[in-house]
Amino acid sequence: MKKKMFNKVMAASLAAAMTVGGVGCGNNAASTEAPADTTASEAPANDASGTETTTETSTTEAVEDEGPVALTDADGNVYDLGGMEIIIRDWWSSGEEEEPKNAYEEARQEYRDWVQETYNFTIKQVAISDWGSTPEDFLNYATTGGDENYVWILRQGAEFVSAMNSGLMYDLATLDCLDFSENKWKSGVHELCSKDGSIYGCSPTIPEPRGGVYFNKRLLEEAGINPDDIYKWQESGEWTWDKFEEVCQTITADTDNDGVTDRWALVTDDSETKNEAVWSNDAEYIGMENGKYVNKLESDETLQALNWALDMMAKYKYMPEGAEWDYWKTSFPNGDGAFLVGQAYLAANEFKDMEDDFGFVCFPKGPNATDYRNCYTDNVYAIPACYDADKAWKIAFALNVYTDPVPGYEDYNDRLSGYYDSFRDTESVDLTIARMCENGFTTYHDMIPGLSLGEQFLWGCTLENPPAQAAEAIRNEWASYLEEANK
Numbered sequence: 083m084k085k086k087m088f089n090k091v092m093a094a095s096l097a098a099a100m101t102v103g104g105v106g107c108g109n110n111a112a113s114t115e116a117p118a119d120t121t122a123s124e125a126p127a128n129d130a131s132g133t134e135t136t137t138e139t140s141t142t143e144a145v146e147d148e149g150p151v152a153l154t155d156a157d158g159n160v161y162d163l164g165g166m167e168i169i170i171r172d173w174w175s176s177g178e179e180e181e182p183k184n185a186y187e188e189a190r191q192e193y194r195d196w197v198q199e200t201y202n203f204t205i206k207q208v209a210i211s212d213w214g215s216t217p218e219d220f221l222n223y224a225t226t227g228g229d230e231n232y233v234w235i236l237r238q239g240a241e242f243v244s245a246m247n248s249g250l251m252y253d254l255a256t257l258d259c260l261d262f263s264e265n266k267w268k269s270g271v272h273e274l275c276s277k278d279g280s281i282y283g284c285s286p287t288i289p290e291p292r293g294g295v296y297f298n299k300r301l302l303e304e305a306g307i308n309p310d311d312i313y314k315w316q317e318s319g320e321w322t323w324d325k326f327e328e329v330c331q332t333i334t335a336d337t338d339n340d341g342v343t344d345r346w347a348l349v350t351d352d353s354e355t356k357n358e359a360v361w362s363n364d365a366e367y368i369g370m371e372n373g374k375y376v377n378k379l380e381s382d383e384t385l386q387a388l389n390w391a392l393d394m395m396a397k398y399k400y401m402p403e404g405a406e407w408d409y410w411k412t413s414f415p416n417g418d419g420a421f422l423v424g425q426a427y428l429a430a431n432e433f434k435d436m437e438d439d440f441g442f443v444c445f446p447k448g449p450n451a452t453d454y455r456n457c458y459t460d461n462v463y464a465i466p467a468c469y470d471a472d473k474a475w476k477i478a479f480a481l482n483v484y485t486d487p488v489p490g491y492e493d494y495n496d497r498l499s500g501y502y503d504s505f506r507d508t509e510s511v512d513l514t515i516a517r518m519c520e521n522g523f524t525t526y527h528d529m530i531p532g533l534s535l536g537e538q539f540l541w542g543c544t545l546e547n548p549p550a551q552a553a554e555a556i557r558n559e560w561a562s563y564l565e566e567a568n569k
Contacts, residue, residue: 150193150489152200163203163476170207170463170481172235173216177208186496190488203480217241224250224466231473233481236462238274240531242283243567246275251282252465252474259479260284266485269460270524278373283462286485288497291426291518292456293358295326295446299439301420305333305345309441313509316443316454323362323390326446330398333420346400349410349419353540358423359391360384361457361523363448367535368527368564375526375564379539379553383450388549390448396545426515430504442510444517456518457525495519532563 152160182188198204211219220234224245236242245251254260254272262272266286275283299309307329315321330347337345360366365383369376378384400419402409414422415436423445433440444454463481465474488494497519501511527535538559543552 150196153483161201161479163201163480166203166231166476166480168203168205168231168233168477168480169210170205170233170235171210172207172461173209173211173213175207175209177206179206184499186488186491186494186499189491190496193488194484197483197486201480201483203476205480205484213237217245220464220466221245221250224468227466227468231477232466233477234464234466236283236464238271238459238462238528240529240533242275242462242464243529243531246277246282250467251275252467252469253280253282254284254465254478255279255281256471257475257478259475259482266487269458269522271458271460271462274524274526274529275462275464283464285460285463286481287460288495288519289456289458289522290460290497291501291515292459293354293361293423293425294442294444294456294514294518295358296414296422296424296428296433297441297443298414298417298420299441301333301345301417301438302329305335305420307332310509312441312443313513316513319447319453321443321454322447323449327394327398330394330421334398346419347398348395348421348423349400349413350395350421350423351407351410352395353536354425355395355423356388356391356540356543357457358445359387359448361455361525362445362451363387363390364451364455365448366525366527367539368525368530368533370526374568375530377557377560377564379560380550380557383448385549385553386450387448388543392543392545392548426501426518429501429510434504439506441507442505442514444514444521454517454521456522458522459524459528530563530567532566533560 154160179191182191216234216236217239220236221241223232223234236245255276262281262284267284269285269287269289271283271285272281275281297309297312302309302312312321312329315325333345333347334343335345336343363383363386365381365387366378367384369378400413402413405413410419410422410424411432413419414424415433415438417438426442429440429442444456447454465477469477495516498511498516501515502508505511505515527533538556539552543549
């Protein structure tokens with residue numbers, strides 16, 4: 083292995099903090115230490131003599147430039163997973179290892195090769211099911227079992243909760259090779275997937291940036307607004323609901339004085355706009371209090387956000403007569419409106435051929451918020467409960483070390499590189515996407531079986547059926563879903 087990437091010793095980043103486990107899910111007995119039959123190989127020559135691995139995070143002295151220091155068991159022997167072949171199972175990956183495109187990717191490949199060689203396992207990420215069949219495929223596999231060594235990637239939602247409540251997910255809280263206080267778990271997926279002290283899912287990846295505001299630079303300039311000011315306001319904290327409306331007022335105009343508005347501020351999806359308004363006001367639809375799901379739909383902050391969003395769309399949104407709900411996919415690229423509330427992935431998909439230049443910022447802050455917010459809805463990594471404690475521990479250990487930060491790049495955000503090709507300016511990535519990866523939170527409405535936010539509330543929440551009225555109409559229905567979920 084090349085030594086150039088390791089200019090400092092990596093010990094704590096590989097050492098897993100050992101936490102005392104409880105009872106495993108399903109029929110599995112949980113281990114509170116590494117499985118007794120885990121084969122250990124001879125410790126590397128540069129391992130400090132007399133080093134012990136206890137239930138506390140271990141640190142090991144090593145000579146600089148000698149490479150990373152392997153995690154060892156209580157006897158000082160490097161863990162050996164016995165040549166296990168592990169598959170991280172998703173619905174999009176090719177399974178092929180791509181050639182590194184930059185210094186980081188080269189260092190990551192070297193590190194991952196070292197991890198697999200040192201601990202004697204192989205691991206790759208492969209699409210086996212498709213997006214639609216994954217929940218059912220997991221259900222069938224976790225019920226019948228199999229000889230494979232899978233980490234499943236699943237999407238959030240009612241299917242996941244149903245499988246979790248049915249005892250089909252291994253309790254990750256019982257595996258002492260995982261320390262969820264580490265920064266790499268900052269997406270909070272493990273908190274979303276926790277119940278009664280057990281943890282049934284997690285995500286070791288940098289959280290995905292989600293909803294923000296796209297802006298058409300040409301239309302802003304025609305209205306006398308410097309597009310660079312949007313980024314300046316975001317950085318200074320001035321990018322608020324009030325500032326957003328001030329700009330929308332300036333843009334929306336009858337430029338030829340014929341009595342008809344011909345320049346519009348907004349082309350947008352109503353539901354997306356309502357959601358981002360709620361998140362931006364430090365509000366949510368379903369929350370968690372004292373270990374119980376609670377209805378936050380009728381809180382002052384949530385209703386304030388929904389009323390504001392409806393008012394903004396009524397004043398500043400361009401909507402052609404008879405248009406479909408997703409008209410904005412063509413209307414924004416065509417320059418029919420200056421702003422679009424949308425997800426970050428649209429830049430690479432819907433807007434890649436857009437003629438006008440565009441930028442991207444966080445959704446403006448509401449009066450109840452102190453910073454911009456990104457609602458994390460990352461996919462869930464899970465281990466089926468049909469595996470015994472030894473197998474589950476080894477798979478979790480491999481996943482943990484494989485996804486640890488690359489030495490020398492601990493603060494590197496490997497999500498950003500792909501976005502530079504999607505967006506038209508670096509500010510969209512450096513000032514917005516990077517911020518979204520840090521300023522995030524998780525919310526629970528997708529985790530309640532029976533609750534359908536769009537169908538039951540968002541689509542029918544309008545000026546004619548205002549938020550408070552729409553919320554009251556579904557109060558009892560949602561109460562029954564929450565009561566069941568809280569059991």
